[in-house]
Amino acid sequence: MNIGRLIIREILFRKLSFALGVLSVLAAVGCLVGALASLREHDRRTEQIITAKQAETQEKMELLADDYRRITLKLGFNVLILPKDQKLSDLFADDYASKYMPEEYATRLAKSRVATINHILPSLQQKVKWPETGRTILFMGVRGEVYIRGAGQKPLLEPVQAGQIVLGAELHQSLKLKVGDKTRLLGREFTVAKLNDERGTKDDITVWINLAEAQAMLGKEGQINGILALDCTCADARLPIIRAEIEKILPDTQVIEFASQAIARAEARRRAAAEAEATIEREKQGRARLRSEREAFAAVLVPLIVLGCAVWIGFLALANVRERRGEIGVLRALGVRARQILWLFLGRAAAMGVAGACMGYAAGQAAIAGAEFNAPLLPAVLAGAPLLSVLASWVPALLAAQQDPADILRQE
Amino acid sequence: MDTILELRDVQKHFRRPDGVVRAMDGVSLRIGAGEFVAVQGPSGSGKTTLLMAAGVLMQPDSGAVVIAGEEPYKLSAEQRAGFRAAHIGFVFQQFHLVHYLNVLDNILTAALASRADSAKERARELIERFGLANRTSHVPSELSTGERQRVALARALLNKPKLLLADEPTGNLDEENGRMVLGCLAAFAKEGGAVLLVTHDPKAAGFSHRALRMEGGRLTGS
Numbered sequence: 001m002n003i004g005r006l007i008i009r010e011i012l013f014r015k016l017s018f019a020l021g022v023l024s025v026l027a028a029v030g031c032l033v034g035a036l037a038s039l040r041e042h043d044r045r046t047e048q049i050i051t052a053k054q055a056e057t058q059e060k061m062e063l064l065a066d067d068y069r070r071i072t073l074k075l076g077f078n079v080l081i082l083p084k085d086q087k088l089s090d091l092f093a094d095d096y097a098s099k100y101m102p103e104e105y106a107t108r109l110a111k112s113r114v115a116t117i118n119h120i121l122p123s124l125q126q127k128v129k130w131p132e133t134g135r136t137i138l139f140m141g142v143r144g145e146v147y148i149r150g151a152g153q154k155p156l157l158e159p160v161q162a163g164q165i166v167l168g169a170e171l172h173q174s175l176k177l178k179v180g181d182k183t184r185l186l187g188r189e190f191t192v193a194k195l196n197d198e199r200g201t202k203d204d205i206t207v208w209i210n211l212a213e214a215q216a217m218l219g220k221e222g223q224i225n226g227i228l229a230l231d232c233t234c235a236d237a238r239l240p241i242i243r244a245e246i247e248k249i250l251p252d253t254q255v256i257e258f259a260s261q262a263i264a265r266a267e268a269r270r271r272a273a274a275e276a277e278a279t280i281e282r283e284k285q286g287r288a289r290l291r292s293e294r295e296a297f298a299a300v301l302v303p304l305i306v307l308g309c310a311v312w313i314g315f316l317a318l319a320n321v322r323e324r325r326g327e328i329g330v331l332r333a334l335g336v337r338a339r340q341i342l343w344l345f346l347g348r349a350a351a352m353g354v355a356g357a358c359m360g361y362a363a364g365q366a367a368i369a370g371a372e373f374n375a376p377l378l379p380a381v382l383a384g385a386p387l388l389s390v391l392a393s394w395v396p397a398l399l400a401a402q403q404d405p406a407d408i409l410r411q412e
Numbered sequence: 413m414d415t416i417l418e419l420r421d422v423q424k425h426f427r428r429p430d431g432v433v434r435a436m437d438g439v440s441l442r443i444g445a446g447e448f449v450a451v452q453g454p455s456g457s458g459k460t461t462l463l464m465a466a467g468v469l470m471q472p473d474s475g476a477v478v479i480a481g482e483e484p485y486k487l488s489a490e491q492r493a494g495f496r497a498a499h500i501g502f503v504f505q506q507f508h509l510v511h512y513l514n515v516l517d518n519i520l521t522a523a524l525a526s527r528a529d530s531a532k533e534r535a536r537e538l539i540e541r542f543g544l545a546n547r548t549s550h551v552p553s554e555l556s557t558g559e560r561q562r563v564a565l566a567r568a569l570l571n572k573p574k575l576l577l578a579d580e581p582t583g584n585l586d587e588e589n590g591r592m593v594l595g596c597l598a599a600f601a602k603e604g605g606a607v608l609l610v611t612h613d614p615k616a617a618g619f620s621h622r623a624l625r626m627e628g629g630r631l632t633g634s
Binding site for chain 1: 460464467469470489490493494495496497498500502504506508510511512513517520521522523524525526531567571
């Protein structure tokens with residue numbers, strides 16, 4: 001016979017009293033585990049929601065970016081690099097630059113691996129009289145684009161081969177020219193290589209020929225009066241950055257940007273992105289507020305329930321001590337030490353704690369649908385619940401151990 | 413004859429609202445090995461107090477209690493518990509068996525303090541001796557009163573005490589079972605133990621070597 005066996009026999013004899021104690025521990029542990037599981041589940045759900053929203057936003061932004069890229073490409077070049085001494089008033093009045101710079105600038109720009117622009121196209125442009133037709137046209141000499149990041153990218157403007165000519169809509173329509181027709185320009189014969197669609201801009205009265213031929217015809221060998229380029233992001237705040245970078249590479253040039261429609265679209269895209277981010281942030285804040293409310297509720301409820309359960313366990317232990325008064329008296333008379341009596345009741349309380357902890361953990365987990373198994377919490381609960389139960393039973397157990405057997409035996 | 417229990421001028425008074433009760437008023441008593449002493453007296457004469465003092469459960473106000481050559485009241489509370497387990501057996505009128513333990517385990521509760529390895533073997537011997545072999549796994553509520561008292565006797569004898577203290581052990585028994593219990597007490601004395609019996613029952617005194625009377629906290633006829 002030992003104290004452990006005595007505890008087990010007594011538990012089996014007073015099942016209801018023990019079950020009530022276990023139920024109490026179960027309630028306390030279940031409430032704690034349930035509250036923690038609920039918060040963990042909330043965090044998991046929050047992560048899911050935010051991830052889904054971020055993915056949705058990312059997808060939308062990618063669609064917007066792609067859309068914008070297409071719009072930008074359709075709009076064509078939106079950056080123009082000019083000689084520094086070119087007056088912009090003259091440029092806008094004449095539709096072409098009257099100052100020149102070396103063609104080599106385009107190559108230098110490409111070799112320096114400039115990062116803020118793309119699609120570098122050196123050009124020589126001038127308004128001239130087309131004597132053979134009696135028309136005033138914009139005469140544009142172009143070569144292929146100078147590539148920055150390899151030759152794989154599709155050019156915005158196809159190069160014009162020597163001896164070939166590309167015509168704007170107004171010109172080929174009024175002159176009734178077709179692809180393959182021969183025509184003369186400034187005394188030279190050209191074959192019509194391409195007819196551009198109507199654009200509603202000065203492009204409609206533009207003639208494109210090979211840059212080298214244009215330079216020879218205008219007596220500007222090795223000279224250009226503009227480098228067209230594309231700023232792919234087109235955000236308005238980008239221009240100073242582009243200027244700063246190009247000024248470092250080509251100090252005697254200036255940069256202007258056009259295509260305000262593209263800038264407006266970029267701004268719209270930026271605002272859409274900002275709104276999407278704000279929506280995610282609002283969702284995060286809402287979820288955090290909800291978590292905080294749940295946490296505050298649990299912080300009040302759980303200690304209250306634990307305290308209530310501890311008091312209840314204490315009352316049950318006290319009732320058990322009173323019920324077993326005669327047993328305590330005779331055991332003490334038989335020589336059982338006060339310390340052993342103390343363990344007799346504390347051992348019972350610990351057993352109650354272990355049983356309640358196991359059931360309470362399972363109940364708390366089961367109460368929250370989809371709650372993940374919280375492995376580190378289990379040993380903490382298995383240690384904490386018996387401790388709580390033992391502490392709650394401490395005073396009654398101490399009273400039992402301190403009872404005077406002579407008093408009990410005389411009264412019984 | 414070796415002295416097992418000796419009380420020397422023992423006094424025990426209780427203060428009550430209506431005055432002081434002199435439960436033991438200068439009691440002296442000596443019981444030797446193999447001696448069976450019966451103490452009779454009316455209710456409130458101090459018999460139970462005498463038994464408690466002799467059983468190292470109630471410290472006297474003055475005087476000395478010597479058991480097997482030792483003065484247990486000079487020991488600490490924990491040592492006194494050990495002393496009781498080793499030297500003293502108790503039998504009560506109400507049996508005081510543990511409700512939820514069977515016969516064997518009830519007898520073995522006496523081994524909770526002594527933790528003797530041979531306790532189970534000794535318990536089985538006592539079960540045989542007291543005719544309880546077919547009741548080993550029964551709980552007290554399934555036993556007759558006579559059987560319950562036999563279980564209580566077996567529990568008292570488990571640790572082979574030198575002194576057996578019996579408080580009205582036949583009070584709840586019929587004549588036959590009463591005789592059987594008193595016979596067991598007498599047999600214990602015959603085997604060299606000392607028995608102190610307090611009782612109302614005049615027949616019980618017939619089994620003792622000496623019959624004393626207690627009245628007003630004083631022993632007479634010793």
